[in-house]
Every structure is written in structure tokens, then in C-alpha cells.
Amino acid sequence: MSHDPTHLPPDLPAPADDGACAGLPGTAMPALSLPATDGRMVRVDQAAGEGRRLVLFAYPRTGRPGEDPLVADWDLIPGARGCTPESCAFRDLAEDLRAAGAEVMGLSTQDTAYQQEAVQRLHLPYPLLSDAALELTRALRLPTFEAAGQTLLRRFTLVIGNGVIEHTFYPVFPPDRHPEEVLAWLRRHSTVRHSTGTA
Secondary structure: OOOOOOOOOOOOOOOOOOOOOOOOOOEEOOOOEEEEOOOOEEEOOOOOOOOOEEEEEEOOOOOOOOOOOOOOOHHHOOOOOOHHHHHHHHHHOHHHHHHOOEEEEEEEOOOHHHHHHHHHHHOOOOOEEEOOOOHHHHHHOOOEEEEOOEEEEOOEEEEEEOOEEEEEEOOOOOHHHHHHHHHHHHHHOOOOOOOOOEO
16 A cells, blocks of 8 residues: 555654753744745745744655655654645645734755645645755754654744744644644734844
């Protein structure tokens, strides 16, 4: 049976909270530009614009229908499986998230060409940012794991307002329901905090 990245098995292991994102709220985003699937270089500290939020959801890697997973035990790695369902769920709620004052972007360590295929195939209305050089990952000490010699981001979401991380969601599980959780948070916190943050 071929691998179907759109399907979530019912017995996936849930990731534990290891505290890897606990220190991020209140931190200023670095003035880094990352390549996006829409052809832009996106400054992550200015991506959403004044008075709006950026919902930046990080994921390990999207797969392709019929393509074998990166490693044989991919489904046994807590939090690894589910990038395609999560991306599609953000797609389906993109207008609601925008109405709640937020722009959506995805983030992974895959290269832009691989990400562009996913955007086209899944009809994503938002860009994916590539941190293939691990610039942002290292600057913020973002949580990662290794698989098949690749450094992959763990699944988490940053809510960024005026260039400062306001809130983090970590761990994220189940991934396909997570965008609803983000939307509920945005609706409860309708005003962007004005904070200088910390480096």
C-alpha cells in the first residue's frame, strides 16, 4: 500500500512538552529574510505588517502521494506525521484567520522547490518559507530533530505581533485540528500587543 500523506493513522504517538518553546514568548523576531514559495524574500520580523499578526506554523516536512516516508519509522516519531493535513487545515481556515487579523505562513527546512510543489498540489493560499540554511532555527534555537541525516523542525506555531513573539503553541497535536485552536486564540486576543520584546 502506497504512503498517503493526507491520511492520519489513528494511533499516532502524541509529542510531549519538553519546554523547548517556553522561552520564546516576548522574544523579538530577528531581522532575517527567508525565501518564500511566492518568489519573495520575506522579512520574518515584518511579514504581517503593522497592527496585524503573523501565524507562522512550523512543520517537519510535507510528503508526496506514493512517495516513501523519509525513514521507515516516521509514524513512530512523536509529532512527525501530519504536515499535509495541518497545511490543508490552515488552507481551509485561511479566510477566517485573516478576518481575525492574522496572515498565515508555513515554515520548514525543506528547500523552496520542494515547498512549491506542495503549494501547487494542495492549493495553499499562503506562502511557505524555507529555512534550509537553518538561519532562523539557529537564531531562535527552535526545536528540531534529525531524520535520515536531515535537520527538521518540530511541529509548533508562533503568533507574532509587531515583530515580537506573543504566543507559542507547542507541542501541536493532533495537527489537523490545530488551526482551529489558533483561530480560537486569535479571537480571544483581538488586540496586537505593542512590545519591544527582547533579543
